[in-house]
Amino acid sequence: MKEQQTSVWWQRADLCYQQQHLQFAGRPVADLARQFGTPAFVYSAQRVRDNILRVKNALLTIGGQQQHRLFYAMKANRFAPLLTYLKQSGLCGIDACSPSEVEHALGCGFSAKDISFTATSLSPQDFDALARYDGLLFNADSLHSIREWGRRKPGSEIGIRINPAAGVSRASNELLQYAGPLTTKFGVYQEQFPEAMAVAASHGLTISRIHFHTGCGYLTEQLPQWQAVLQKCLWFVEQVPTVQRVNIGGGLGVPHVASDQPLDLKKWAEIIKENFTDRHLAVDIEPGDYLAKDAGILLLGITFLEQKQQTHFIGVDGGFNIAPEPAYYKLPFQPVSLVEGASDKQSPFHVAGNINEALDVWYENILLPDMADQKYIALINAGAYSASMASNHCMRGHLREFLLLP
Numbered sequence: 001m002k003e004q005q006t007s008v009w010w011q012r013a014d015l016c017y018q019q020q021h022l023q024f025a026g027r028p029v030a031d032l033a034r035q036f037g038t039p040a041f042v043y044s045a046q047r048v049r050d051n052i053l054r055v056k057n058a059l060l061t062i063g064g065q066q067q068h069r070l071f072y073a074m075k076a077n078r079f080a081p082l083l084t085y086l087k088q089s090g091l092c093g094i095d096a097c098s099p100s101e102v103e104h105a106l107g108c109g110f111s112a113k114d115i116s117f118t119a120t121s122l123s124p125q126d127f128d129a130l131a132r133y134d135g136l137l138f139n140a141d142s143l144h145s146i147r148e149w150g151r152r153k154p155g156s157e158i159g160i161r162i163n164p165a166a167g168v169s170r171a172s173n174e175l176l177q178y179a180g181p182l183t184t185k186f187g188v189y190q191e192q193f194p195e196a197m198a199v200a201a202s203h204g205l206t207i208s209r210i211h212f213h214t215g216c217g218y219l220t221e222q223l224p225q226w227q228a229v230l231q232k233c234l235w236f237v238e239q240v241p242t243v244q245r246v247n248i249g250g251g252l253g254v255p256h257v258a259s260d261q262p263l264d265l266k267k268w269a270e271i272i273k274e275n276f277t278d279r280h281l282a283v284d285i286e287p288g289d290y291l292a293k294d295a296g297i298l299l300l301g302i303t304f305l306e307q308k309q310q311t312h313f314i315g316v317d318g319g320f321n322i323a324p325e326p327a328y329y330k331l332p333f334q335p336v337s338l339v340e341g342a343s344d345k346q347s348p349f350h351v352a353g354n355i356n357e358a359l360d361v362w363y364e365n366i367l368l369p370d371m372a373d374q375k376y377i378a379l380i381n382a383g384a385y386s387a388s389m390a391s392n393h394c395m396r397g398h399l400r401e402f403l404l405l406p
């Protein structure tokens with residue numbers, strides 16, 4: 001990521017400098033790093049809760065007779081204390097994408113009826129395991145999946161994940177799109193849909209939900225594409241008289257750089273209302289990123305400072321393997337100083353991890369104050385698709401996770 005950041009655009013009430021020292025969820029970040037050690041992911045339960053409430057309040061504005069539901073996509077962050085906190089809050093169910101995720105959610109206190117399940121490429125063993133859970137809200141993403149579920153659960157209700165051949169993602173990043181001009185493995189396409197309905201009927205399945213998830217990270221700028229996706233989905237809804245709910249997936253994004261405008265949830269909700277509520281459909285939603293990403297920071301220890309040719313490097317004790325999303329999807333992942341320096345005294349640094357791969361640079365040319373006396377650095381937006389995607393590459397997979405309660 002080459003973009004220079006000049007402002008502290010990311011500051012907010014629970015993540016900001018006070019007397020020049022970075023605070024997160026009401027705690028001095030330097031104290032957290034000293035006590036917890038590094039690398040450490042620190043999550044704010046209150047921030048996740050606030051994010052959920054913001055989405056739920058927006059959903060309330062769309063009206064309709066039936067209750068709209070929110071399922072937290074646990075693939076974003078499955079830290080058990082966080083899941084149990086969410087269960088106890090009563091604010092959401094869970095979106096799971098593998099039998100092991102279902103088992104983990106049950107272990108954290110959720111029951112099967114709280115879990116919406118949507119996955120791809122399921123094996124016979126996967127279907128057998130899932131079929132044991134009574135009440136699980138199963139969404140089939142292929143003809144194969146409808147058939148296999150129908151054989152095990154004839155006469156039950158299902159959702160069908162559809163592929164509208166249109167997608168939406170942060171900055172139109174194709175790596176983050178699950179549907180679009182390129183054929184993807186996700187969901188049932190329009191031309192397959194009559195057969196999907198026939199297969200469901202042959203097993204006595206009732207299709208009560210249409211589900212789609214077409215991409216990740218979209219912001220206000222991408223709302224016109226979002227609107228186009230919803231319109232394409234209406235065709236599927238109109239084919240099935242038994243459909244009562246539409247699951248609009250996740251994909252809601254958070255700002256990553258100063259120029260990103262936060263998602264305007266009011267406009268977002270208006271688009272949903274226009275397309276679905278007026279057709280008496282209830283809406284389900286399963287965001288991960290929007291709820292968890294900006295609720296986490298990654299604390300890293302500084303290992304060295306050195307100029308190599310014209311570049312000033314800051315070495316840190318954690319690499320891309322413990323938070324791979326930025327490297328996979330070319331997403332900016334901003335390091336911030338724990339001590340606020342004067343903006344006219346900042347200079348550019350490359351912040352580099354401890355993995356023997358050339359791509360292991362967290363950020364290029366990030367403007368930071370003098371770091372000579374600093375022991376730690378924090379990466380913001382580390383609450384989602386970070387620890388949950390970590391690997392043990394170079395045997396440097398050891399990390400710690402902490403949940404800060406309100």
Ligand SMILES: Cc1ncc(COP(=O)(O)O)c(C=O)c1O
Nearest residue numbers: 073213216250251252287288289
């Ligand atoms: C089916 C499905 N639902 C929801 C999500 C959550 O997406 P996000 O974290 O972007 O909101 C994903 C993410 O890949 C997904 O595949």
